[in-house]
Amino acid sequence: MGEPMIEIKGLCKSFETKNGRVDALQNIDLTIGRGDIFGVIGMSGAGKSTLVRCMNQLERPDRGQVLFDGVDLCALPAKELRQARRQMSMIFQQFNLLEQRTALQNVCFPLEIAGEPKENARARGRELLQLVGLTEREGAYPAQLSGGQKQRVAIARALSTNPKVLLCDEATSALDPTTTASILALLQKINRTLGITIVIITHEMSVIEEICNRVAIIDRSAIAECGRVDEIFQNPQSEAARKLVYPEGRAARQLIGRRCLRIVFDGSSSFEPVIANMVLACKAPINILFANTKNIEGRAFGQMVVQTPEDQALVERMIRYLHAQNLTAEEVSGYVE
Template sequence: MIEIENVSKIYKSKSSQVVGVDHVSLKIPKGDIYGIVGYSGAGKSTLIRCMNILERPTSGNVIVDGVNLLDLSAKELRTARQSIGMIFQGFYLASAKTVFENVAFALKAAGIPAEKRKKRVVELLNLVGLSDKVDQYPAQLSGGQKQRVSIARALANNPKVLLCDEATSSLDPSTTKSILALLKKINRELGITIVLITHEMEVVKEICDTCAVMQDGRIIEQGPSYEIFSNPTEELTKQFIDTILNFELPPKLLETCKGTILQLQFRGNLASDPVVSDMLQTFQVSGNILHGKVEYIKEIPLGIFIMELLGDSSEVEKAKQYLEQRLKQVEVIQHAR
C-alpha cells in the first residue's frame, strides 16, 4: 500500500542544513496499523508529512497504492490526496463552523453535491459517536470529541490511508484508549491502512501490527510489534519498551537475595502454561517470584517474570536449563552468592 524508498528531507539555510529524514525506506502493507515511534526531533512528523507530500522529499520515492506521488502534477496530487486522510495533534478545526460544517468542508472542497454531503456527514458522525453534536461548535467539545470530529473529517472522502500525527498525545489516558479503540474499529470495518506517529509505546502496544523506531531522522529498528516488544535489539527501542515493561529491581532487594536471580519471558500461549510450577516439582529447588506481569501486545500475551532460585548449585543449573528449553528466553540477572 505505501512504499517509502530511500526518502530524505533536508532543510537548507544560507549557512547550514538540517537533515529531517535520512534515507528512510519502509513498506506498509494494505490494511496494516503501522506505528512510527521516536522522541521529539527524531523526524517522525517530517516523515509522515512526506507520505502525502505536505513536505516534498529532497530525494527518494513515495509510492501509495502503486502511484509515485512525486511524479504527479499539482492537480493530480490534489486528487491523489483525497485518498489519504490525515489527523493531527492540534485538531485544526474551524472554530466558527459547527461539527457538521467542519466535516462537510472536506466534501465541499472535493465538489460533492449538498444532498450527498449531508448524507455522508451523518454517516461519519454516527461512525465516530458524535451524532448528537451536529450543531455544536469546537469550543463546546472536549479534546476527545474534537479529535473524533477531525477523524470524521479525514474519512470524508473514503480514503485508503489514514495518517495520524501524534493524534493522542494531548489527550488523557482514558480518552486516548477510546480514540485508539475508534481507530481500531475504522481499520477493521473499513479496511483503511493507518500510519500512527507517536512517542508513546503504549499506543504501539495497544493497536499497532507493525512498528518502526526512529532516531536522528533514521529508522533504527522495525518489525512486527510483538517481536519488537519481546526481543528489541537497539538501545533506544529498549528504553521505549522499559516505559511499559520496566523490571528493574531495587538494589536493596538484590542485596538480600542469596540465590540465582532469573528473568523469564513467556511468549504467546506459554504465558498461561504452568512452566514454573512444573520446574519446581521436577527439581530440588525453591523459588521466589520477585516481580512480574503479563502485557498484551495486539491481544497476544507477553509475560515477564523475575524469580530467585534457591538450592544446590547443580539442581539450580538443571532447573535453569529446563526453563531455557521451555521458554527460550532466560536471562541470569544475578548469580547465587
C-alpha cells in the same frame, strides 16, 4: 504482510537551520501493507513526524521514493499530487477544527472544497458522525465539545473523502488515558469495517501495543527496527527497541553483583508455575523484580524480570529450561527498580 499500500525507498530529508544542516531522515526503507494498522514510534526529535509528512508530501524528500498504491508521489506534478492526497487523510494532536463551524459543517468542509453538492455533503457528514458516535452533537461548535469529541469530529472529517490511508500524527497525545482508549478502539473499528490502512505516529509504546499489528522504531533519523509488534516485544534486537519494551521503558543497566533474566510469555501458559518448576528443576532460588501483562492485538503477553544466581552455568541451565517451555528468555545486564 499483505499487498503493499505504501513503500518508502531510500528516503532522505534534511533541513537547513541557523546552526547548520540537520539530517531529519536518513535512507528510510519501509513497507506498509494494505489494511495494516502500522505504528511508527520514536522519541521526540527522532524524525517520525517528518516521516509522516513525507508520506503525503507535505514535506518533499531530498532523495528517495514514496510509492502510494504503486504510484511514486515524489514524481507527480502538482495537480496529480493534489488528487492523490485526497486518498491519504491526516488527523493531528490538536484537532485543527474550524471554530466557527459546527461539527457537521467541519466534517462537510473537505467535500465543499471538492465541489460536492451541499445536500450530498450533509448526508455524508451525518453518516460519518454516526460512525464516530456523535450523531446528537452535529450542531455543536468545537468550544462545546470535549477533547475526545473533537478528535472524533476530526476523524469523521478525515474520512469524508473516502481515503485509502489515514495518517495519525500523535492523535491521542492531548487526551487522557480513558479517552485515548476510546479513540484507539474507534480507529480499530474503522480499520476493520472500512478496510482503511492506518499509520499511527506516536512516542507511546502503549498505543502501539493496543492496536498496531506492525511497527517501525525510528531512532536518530533512521529505522532501528521493524516488524510485528508481538515479535519485537518478545525479542527486541536494537537498543532503541529494548528501551521501549523493557519494563517501564527502562533499559537494563550494569549493576555489580546482579544478573537478570527477562522472561516473556504469550498467554498460552501461566508464568507462575513455570517459574516455580524452573526453581525446583535447577535447584536454585531467584528473586522476582518485576512482572506485568500487556494486551497486544487482542492477545495477552506478559514479561517478568528475575534476579538470578551469579553462576553462569546455572543461568544457562535456567534459560534452556525456559526455552523448552516455549518461553522467550534472555539475559540482561541488570535491572533498576
